[in-house]
Amino acid sequence: MSADGINLLKSKTFDKSKWMQLPRDVVIGHDVIEQLPAICEDLSLGTSALIITGKQTRDVAGDRARRYLADEYDVTVVSTETISLDTITAIEEAARDTDFLIGVGGGRVIDTAKIASFNIDRQFISVPTAASHDGIASSRASVPTVDGNISMSAHPPIAVVADTGIIAQAPHRLLAAGCADVISNYTAILDWELSHRLTGEPLSEYALTLSRMTAEILVKDAGLIRPQSEEGAWIATKALVSSGVAMSIAGSSRPASGGEHKFSHALDRLAPGKGLHGEKCGIGAIITMYLHGGDWREMRRSLKKIGAPTTPAEIGVGDETAVEALLAARQIRPERFTILDTGLTRTSATKLVKMLYQE
Numbered sequence: 001m002s003a004d005g006i007n008l009l010k011s012k013t014f015d016k017s018k019w020m021q022l023p024r025d026v027v028i029g030h031d032v033i034e035q036l037p038a039i040c041e042d043l044s045l046g047t048s049a050l051i052i053t054g055k056q057t058r059d060v061a062g063d064r065a066r067r068y069l070a071d072e073y074d075v076t077v078v079s080t081e082t083i084s085l086d087t088i089t090a091i092e093e094a095a096r097d098t099d100f101l102i103g104v105g106g107g108r109v110i111d112t113a114k115i116a117s118f119n120i121d122r123q124f125i126s127v128p129t130a131a132s133h134d135g136i137a138s139s140r141a142s143v144p145t146v147d148g149n150i151s152m153s154a155h156p157p158i159a160v161v162a163d164t165g166i167i168a169q170a171p172h173r174l175l176a177a178g179c180a181d182v183i184s185n186y187t188a189i190l191d192w193e194l195s196h197r198l199t200g201e202p203l204s205e206y207a208l209t210l211s212r213m214t215a216e217i218l219v220k221d222a223g224l225i226r227p228q229s230e231e232g233a234w235i236a237t238k239a240l241v242s243s244g245v246a247m248s249i250a251g252s253s254r255p256a257s258g259g260e261h262k263f264s265h266a267l268d269r270l271a272p273g274k275g276l277h278g279e280k281c282g283i284g285a286i287i288t289m290y291l292h293g294g295d296w297r298e299m300r301r302s303l304k305k306i307g308a309p310t311t312p313a314e315i316g317v318g319d320e321t322a323v324e325a326l327l328a329a330r331q332i333r334p335e336r337f338t339i340l341d342t343g344l345t346r347t348s349a350t351k352l353v354k355m356l357y358q359e
């Protein structure tokens with residue numbers, strides 16, 4: 001390099017900065033819920049805790065968590081099944097006099113605990129009762145509003161306590177949905193790369209590579225994802241944590257949420273109560289993978305292998321609604337460019353739904 005070149009490099013100021021937040025303790029395994037008091041003590045979180053749990057998951061693990069903590073901590077338990085700005089505000093009020101929060105349940109409960117604790121500046125521990133979503137360890141919270149589903153900045157859990165004994169006992173459908181959420185990382189990153197090329201959106205190679213690698217490992221181990229198998233719960237939970245870390249590295253849900261997630265969020269509104277989050281993402285990913293020119297049949301095979309649905313009909317959604325969701329998807333988080341923004345029409349969406357879901 002010439003002397004001029006060297007001087008040019010020297011004079012260029014480097015002004016990038018990034019703040020990544022990650023969980024401090026991740027404890028996964030059989031009966032690890034019993035270690036909650038030791039984990040809380042290790043993290044010096046204080047003396048009082050609010051456990052947020054679901055109506056079903058309270059029986060599964062919420063009350064157990066309370067029992068383990070009750071000797072050493074002042075513990076209150078509240079149950080919530082839905083997630084909305086109102087329930088988040090109610091949890092914030094309930095938590096004002098406590099030192100830390102613990103979310104024990106599925107994705108909605110964990111996101112509620114995550115965003116409420118973030119808003120009132122408390123730590124929170126994530127105790128997933130099912131491996132059904134990759135928000136277990138992420139720093140994002142997904143909250144439905146009248147304008148659609150928004151991905152809110154929050155903080156990651158200070159600790160993840162994932163008891164594979166509890167997770168393996170959850171209905172297999174939940175585990176398969178979590179795996180589908182991870183498999184849909186394949187298309188999320190294709191969308192991200194496309195946006196990078198077309199709009200100049202910055203790309204994090206580390207986040208992208210981790211997200212892809214997580215999906216690859218899960219697909220490689222898909223044969224072990226079986227009903228009530230604790231090994232399957234272990235494999236899926238590790239993948240979900242890893243995918244959440246990819247989101248934390250990116251500082252957004254981009255590595256794990258593209259057009260297939262927008263389709264899923266559109267269905268949340270057009271067909272409320274039908275299908276689980278990960279199921280809808282997997283179904284959407286078949287179409288977005290096809291549009292990217294990727295191996296959509298392989299994606300469908302992987303989803304089938306782990307027992308996830310591959311057609312809207314399997315989750316009780318009609319083809320017309322799936323077409324509407326594909327068209328409505330681009331209005332959800334419009335700033336996030338995906339393959340669904342590249343000229344999809346009603347005619348082409350109808351053709352795709354017919355071709356890819358009825359073959």
Ligand SMILES: NC(=O)C1=CN([C@@H]2O[C@H](COP(=O)(O)OP(=O)(O)OC[C@H]3O[C@@H](n4cnc5c(N)ncnc54)[C@H](O)[C@@H]3O)[C@@H](O)[C@H]2O)C=CC1
Pocket residue numbers: 054055056057060083105106107108109111129130132133134135136138139140141142143166167169170171174177181247253276277278
């Ligand atoms: N923050 C983030 O980064 C992410 C957030 N999400 C969000 O998470 C939510 C989806 O999570 P899900 O867990 O699929 O939905 P969910 O929270 O609605 O749970 C689904 C159902 O499973 C039940 N359940 C959970 N554990 C159980 C067990 N052990 N035994 C029996 N039933 C059990 C729950 O009570 C609930 O009825 C969505 O709101 C989605 O947007 C999803 C991915 C990432």
Ligand SMILES: O=C(CO)COP(=O)(O)O
Pocket residue numbers: 134135140141142143149150151181253256257261262
């Ligand atoms: O579900 C997620 C990743 O799997 C989070 O993504 P959203 O930003 O679409 O809520």
Ligand SMILES: [Zn+2]
Pocket residue numbers: 133134181256257261277278281
């Ligand atoms: Zn998801």
